[in-house]
Amino acid sequence: MDIFQDSPILQGVKAITHAFAEQVIRPAAARHDAEESMPWDIMEQAANIGMAQTALIDTMSADGPPEAQAAAQGADAPPGKKKRRYGRQLAAVGSEELAWGCAGIMLAIGGSGLAASPVARMGTDAQKKLFKDCLTGKDEHGHVKVAAMALSEPATGSDISALKTTGVKDGDHWVLNGSKQWITNGKSAAVFVVWAQCDPSLGRGGVRGFVVPRGTPGLIPGRKEIKLGIRASETAQVILEDCRVPVEWMLGSSVPAGAQEGLSGTKKMLDATRPVVAAQAVGIAQAAYEHVLRRVQSSSLHGTPMAGHQHLAFALAEMEMEISASRLLVHRAAWMADQDLENVKWASMAKAHAARTAQEVTTRAMAMLGEEALEPGHPVEKWYRDAKIYDIFEGTGQIQRRIVAKELLGLNAT
Amino acid sequence: MDFSLDEEQQLIVATFRRFADEARKLGQHADESDDSGAGAARTALAKAADLGVGIDAIPEAAGGMLSGAYSHTIRALRGLELGRGCAGVAALLESNVEPALAAARWASPEVAAALHGALAGGALATTTHDALGRITITTAASGDLTLDGTLGPVPALADAAHIVISARDAAGPVVILAPTSAFTITPVFPSGWRAARWARLDAKAVRLPAAAVLTRDPAAQHELLSWYKLSLAARAIGVADFAMQCSAGYSQERVQFNQPIGSFESLARMQDQSETATLAGRFLVLRAAAALDAGSPDAAELCSRARDFAAGVVRRASIDAVQIYGGYGFVRDFPVEKLMRDARAFEVLAGDEALTRVLARRQDAATYAGAPAPAARS
Ligand SMILES: Cc1cc2nc3c(=O)[nH]c(=O)nc-3n(C[C@H](O)[C@H](O)[C@H](O)COP(=O)(O)OP(=O)(O)OC[C@H]3O[C@@H](n4cnc5c(N)ncnc54)[C@H](O)[C@@H]3O)c2cc1C
Numbered sequence: 001m002d003i004f005q006d007s008p009i010l011q012g013v014k015a016i017t018h019a020f021a022e023q024v025i026r027p028a029a030a031r032h033d034a035e036e037s038m039p040w041d042i043m044e045q046a047a048n049i050g051m052a053q054t055a056l057i058d059t060m061s062a063d064g065p066p067e068a069q070a071a072a073q074g075a076d077a078p079p080g081k082k083k084r085r086y087g088r089q090l091a092a093v094g095s096e097e098l099a100w101g102c103a104g105i106m107l108a109i110g111g112s113g114l115a116a117s118p119v120a121r122m123g124t125d126a127q128k129k130l131f132k133d134c135l136t137g138k139d140e141h142g143h144v145k146v147a148a149m150a151l152s153e154p155a156t157g158s159d160i161s162a163l164k165t166t167g168v169k170d171g172d173h174w175v176l177n178g179s180k181q182w183i184t185n186g187k188s189a190a191v192f193v194v195w196a197q198c199d200p201s202l203g204r205g206g207v208r209g210f211v212v213p214r215g216t217p218g219l220i221p222g223r224k225e226i227k228l229g230i231r232a233s234e235t236a237q238v239i240l241e242d243c244r245v246p247v248e249w250m251l252g253s254s255v256p257a258g259a260q261e262g263l264s265g266t267k268k269m270l271d272a273t274r275p276v277v278a279a280q281a282v283g284i285a286q287a288a289y290e291h292v293l294r295r296v297q298s299s300s301l302h303g304t305p306m307a308g309h310q311h312l313a314f315a316l317a318e319m320e321m322e323i324s325a326s327r328l329l330v331h332r333a334a335w336m337a338d339q340d341l342e343n344v345k346w347a348s349m350a351k352a353h354a355a356r357t358a359q360e361v362t363t364r365a366m367a368m369l370g371e372e373a374l375e376p377g378h379p380v381e382k383w384y385r386d387a388k389i390y391d392i393f394e395g396t397g398q399i400q401r402r403i404v405a406k407e408l409l410g411l412n413a414t
Numbered sequence: 415m416d417f418s419l420d421e422e423q424q425l426i427v428a429t430f431r432r433f434a435d436e437a438r439k440l441g442q443h444a445d446e447s448d449d450s451g452a453g454a455a456r457t458a459l460a461k462a463a464d465l466g467v468g469i470d471a472i473p474e475a476a477g478g479m480l481s482g483a484y485s486h487t488i489r490a491l492r493g494l495e496l497g498r499g500c501a502g503v504a505a506l507l508e509s510n511v512e513p514a515l516a517a518a519r520w521a522s523p524e525v526a527a528a529l530h531g532a533l534a535g536g537a538l539a540t541t542t543h544d545a546l547g548r549i550t551i552t553t554a555a556s557g558d559l560t561l562d563g564t565l566g567p568v569p570a571l572a573d574a575a576h577i578v579i580s581a582r583d584a585a586g587p588v589v590i591l592a593p594t595s596a597f598t599i600t601p602v603f604p605s606g607w608r609a610a611r612w613a614r615l616d617a618k619a620v621r622l623p624a625a626a627v628l629t630r631d632p633a634a635q636h637e638l639l640s641w642y643k644l645s646l647a648a649r650a651i652g653v654a655d656f657a658m659q660c661s662a663g664y665s666q667e668r669v670q671f672n673q674p675i676g677s678f679e680s681l682a683r684m685q686d687q688s689e690t691a692t693l694a695g696r697f698l699v700l701r702a703a704a705a706l707d708a709g710s711p712d713a714a715e716l717c718s719r720a721r722d723f724a725a726g727v728v729r730r731a732s733i734d735a736v737q738i739y740g741g742y743g744f745v746r747d748f749p750v751e752k753l754m755r756d757a758r759a760f761e762v763l764a765g766d767e768a769l770t771r772v773l774a775r776r777q778d779a780a781t782y783a784g785a786p787a788p789a790a791r792s
Contacts, residue, residue, distance in 0.1 A: 157741050159670040182741040226746040228736070228754060235745070302547045302582060311772045363729060366758055367766045370546045374567050374604045374762055375614070381605060381758065388736055388754065392744055397737065398680050414671070414678055 009086055010093050017094040020049070021101025029102035030377035032232035038188065039105050039232050040143045046109045047144050051094075088272055088334035092279040096327070099283030103386040104232030106280060108146075111184045111233055113276075115147035115193040117269045118209050122252045127211050130249070134191035134213045148189035150180040150238045157181070158399050160195075160263060161204040165240060167196035167250075174198065174210065174250060176218070176243040182393075186236030187221045190214045193251070194240065195263065207263035209251035218243030229385035267344075274347035274394060275333035281354035281390035282326050285361040288383045289319045292365040312368060319361045326354040345407040351390070352400035358387035417700065423491055429465060430492050434499030434652075436461065438749075441500025444609035445752055451502065451609040455573065458503045458609065459538075467492075467507045469534050471514035476527060477534030483707070484515060486641065490648040490703040494696065497652015498659075501756035502569075502609030504649045506538075509570035512642050513539035513578045513591065519637075520628040521591060529576060529591070539576040541642055542568040542615070545765020549617060551583035551590075557624025559583075559590065561597075561617040569759070571613035572601035578628070580635055580764075587635040589628045596620050606755040640717035642764060644702050647717070647724035650760040651695040654724075654731035657753045658689050661738040668740075681738060688731040695720070695727045722768055725761035732757040 024042055032039050091113075098106035112135070119131045135145045156162045165178025176196050180186070192212045199206030212219050222237030293316055296306040306312055329350035336343035362384040366373040373380050391397040406412055419427065437458060444454035462468060470489075472478020489511065496504035510533050517526040533539060542565050549563035561579075571577065571594065579590045598616040629635065662685060665676030675681055702716035710716075735750040736743035743750050761767075 152741065156670065159672075162670075162672075182745070228744050228746075228751045300547075309769070309772075311769055359733065363733075363761075367725075367761050367768070369762075370765055371542075371566055371568075371762055372546075372548075374606070374612075374759060376602050376604050384758065385605065385755065388733070389744060391737060392740055396740060398678070401680065412671075414673065 007086070010089060013090050014093045014097060016049075017097035018100070020046070021097050025098065025101030025105045029105060029232070029379070030382065032102070032105060033229075033382050034377060036226060036231040038108050038143075038234050040141075042105055043109055043146075044144050051109055085338040088275060088337040089331060091276045092330050092334040095276050096279040096283040096286070096330075099280035100287045101283075102232060103280055103284050103383075103389075104230035106283070107184065107230055107233035112147035112189075114184065114273065115149040115189075115191070117273055118149070118193055118251060118266055119211060121266075121269050122209065123211065124248075124252070126248060127251060130213070131191055131211050139188070139190060143188070145190035146185040146188055148183050148185040148192045148238065150183045150186065150192050151195045152181050152183070154179060154181045158396060160207065163195060163197045163207055165194070165196040167198035167208060167210070169198075169247075170244070172247050173244045174247060176210065176212075176240040176245060178240050179222070180238040180240070182225065182235050183238050185234055186238045187224050187234055189221070192219065192238065194219070194238070194243075196240075198250075204263045209263075209266075210245050211249045211251065212243065212245055216243060216245060228388060229382070230389050270395070271333075271344050271347045272337045274351045274400075275330050275337065275343075277390065277394045278326070278333070278347075278350040278354035279330045281351075281358040281387065282323060282330055284383050284387050284390075285319070285323045285326065285354070285358040288358075288362045288365040288380050289316070289323055291380055292316070292319075292368050295369060315364055315368065319364065322357040323361065326350070326357045329353050345404050348395070348400040348403040348407075351395065352397050352404070355387075355390035355397055355400075358383075358390055362387045417697065419491070423488065426488055426491050427495060430495035431498070433462070433465060434495050437496060437499030437503040441503050441609050441752070442749075444500075444502060445746070451603070451611055452573075454503070454609045455506055455611050458506060459536075462507045463536070468510050468536075468538075471511045471518075472530045472534050473518065476530035478514070478530060484511075486644060486706040487700065487703040490644060490699050493645050493648030494652045494655070494699070497649035497654075498656040499652075500609060501649060501653050501753075501759070502607035504652070505569040505607050505610040505759075508645050508649070509538060509540045509574070511645065512541040512638060513576055515641060516541075516578050516589065516628055516638055517591060520589065520634060522625070525591065525625065532575060537576070538570055538574045539578070540568055540570040540574040541578040541638070542566060542571075542580070543639055543642065543764040544579065544581040545770065547582065549579070549581055551581055551588060553583050553585065557627070559588075559622045559624070559626060561620040561622065564614060564616050566614040567602050567604055567612040568615060569607060569610035569612055569763075571599060571615060572611040574613075577615070578638070580638055586630065587632045588630050589635050589638055590622065590626050591628050592622055592626050596622060604759075606757070606759050636714040639764065640702075640706060640714045643721035643767070644699065644706060644717040646760055646763060647695070647702070647720040648699045650721075650724035650728040650757075651692055651699055653753055653756055653760070654688065654692045654695065654728040657728075657731040657735035657750060658685065658692055660748075660750050660753075661685055661688075661735040664742075665738050675738070684734050684738070688727070688734055691723075691727045692731060695724045698723055718767060718771060718774075722771055725767060728757045728760050 024045060028039055028042060119128055135147060139145050153164055167174045167176050176194060194210045194212050195207055197206055198208045218241045220239040222239050225235045227235060296312050296316060299306045333343050333346035333350040336346055365380050366384055369380060440454040440458045444451035447453060466479045469478040471480055471484055473480050514533055517529040544565055549561055549565055552560045574594050577592055577594050581588055597620055599613045601613045604612055665681055666674050668675045698720045702720040705713035705716045732753040736754050739748055739750050742748045
């Protein structure tokens, strides 16, 4: 088990992403937070060094470039030894470092992965090609292209079986109607993965995904939200008004019946992405902790070194304990995903624990810094605002606990 | 113990509850506007002036409304309501109280009269406490002071003409009253309390006359901070109360998995805990206010405890409210996102109260000694 990042591949990814976070992301973080703007230039730089929006597809497709597949499959195994797979662990290590730089910018760089994931898992080769083609080149503003995963709706986020967006078959098309809420990249995306209820008699199994390129009539990118945190990442509504899409754009089989191709088929996908999302919360906590650690090491309080105060020293010890515990959960869950082991409980524990840690560490760090932390653009105050999202999206803290509890007890307690 | 309100107190609560609704709208406007909250601040101050806010701590003789002793209980009741409206507007409206009371208590009659006259004429004053020793004060043999360093951000400072600075120099605690024109004042627009007209204060070898010192009495500094902390605590509990009101309503409306989210036991417990804490915070605030009004020896202690507790209550309540709103909690269209931003200043201003309390206990072990521990069982 490689949860201690002893492999050269993990070490390498950590070093590269950390350097990128430190040199490129950090200096731009306060500006994009204040302006609530997407960091297009940084996204382009990230794409240029291989953090492309299509990377996920590449690593999961049979026709992906050999280097990408090798990295995910574990190219560093000595001859004769079983190859180790690193895909999720790599993503977790890299995400933590990028979020250490700025979680909003991290999500701008990597947010398309959320949409790429179901395409990679459930898409046909033609759908993967369509998705990739949509993301190739630049958009009309000269920006790198991004993708959006449109699942949540105004009336339902946690209970995805209650989706109101409908898909109705009309000849060789599906007609999609409904509205989607809080969609990452929802305004700018070049391609959307839209989820709609196509057969209510199947419940969750009737909810199907569609690859829908921007410009498809009836798909209307809506208003951009002003948010508490992760402001460099765009969040917007997406409206579907008689949006006609060819049957071939429905993810998986074009016949709606098999539950495994419906929303239920995304369960594994979430188990794989949750540790990566949790890793971002760890990155925020680590950033705040380091900031306040340096302050305590270097400052004095009315003549006494701050570090000499047990009250402050123990607060740092507590932070270190919680962050390390979160990180271990993340890497255990990611490692299990890489081994194709059932990791649902671990993925949810990692997400819930890391979200709580990020909130607690950033809040405590602000209190330790005093008024200075209220300065506009202060990184710790920003991290405090950024941290909260990790208890909300990709399944709220309560939903994670519900999953863990169900694993323990076998039923959904209310 | 009787916690019921008398008629005057009930009237204050009713008046400021109404005003709070207006303040909330102004606060939202300041949140969205790019004029650094100036427009909302002007409107809030003008409207509040009709209610006597801003001049309530200024003696009648100087054009204010104060006859007799100042009532911290009334102020606390007002703070509890203003906090429910908008923390930023509330901070602005409460800003004159400490300078006005401090001048009446410790300044020379001339200095007090000048400050009171200015405040009665519509000027603004503010207060800051340098808990982390960010400013260096050197006192010459003549008693004149030289200040170096940075303070803040301080609420109301962008518009204030006077500032009370609570700090330490080599000799110990010192409370100073100075014109803000002596310093470089840079307006800033933090993410919380956006209507509060914040600014940073920079002092580069700023010289102040000895007469700027209001007091060097440690007990006096404690008293000043007690007023300040109690007011912070009351407003914090007000914000927490509003956060709870929002989440209680929303959790009945929002349905997931075919039931109102408020009926899930985890959310019910979350809300219940915050409500208990808010209630306890309210009692502690009113108890501390009564102690201040009675001049009880434990008043400073109670105010510090109230602030420590209230900061935790508003932190938890605002974070939980965002959680209960889910995705809507994270976006500006709904009221709780602002509350989470506003909550931080209550914990951060005038220093980390938890640390202050720990240091005080350490320094003054005798005060906290209490009764001897019972002997071990033989
Ligand atoms: C910035 C941002 C980006 C996002 N990006 C995307 C995206 O790209 N694509 C997408 O599809 N969605 C996205 N979302 C939506 C996100 O996934 C949802 O907000 C989230 O799933 C919660 O759903 P909700 O907001 O409807 O809250 P609700 O489901 O209404 O929940 C409200 C509260 O009830 C609690 N609750 C619900 N059910 C239970 C239960 N059974 N037991 C106990 N408590 C419960 C929740 O934990 C929460 O506290 C994003 C949201 C945000 C804010």
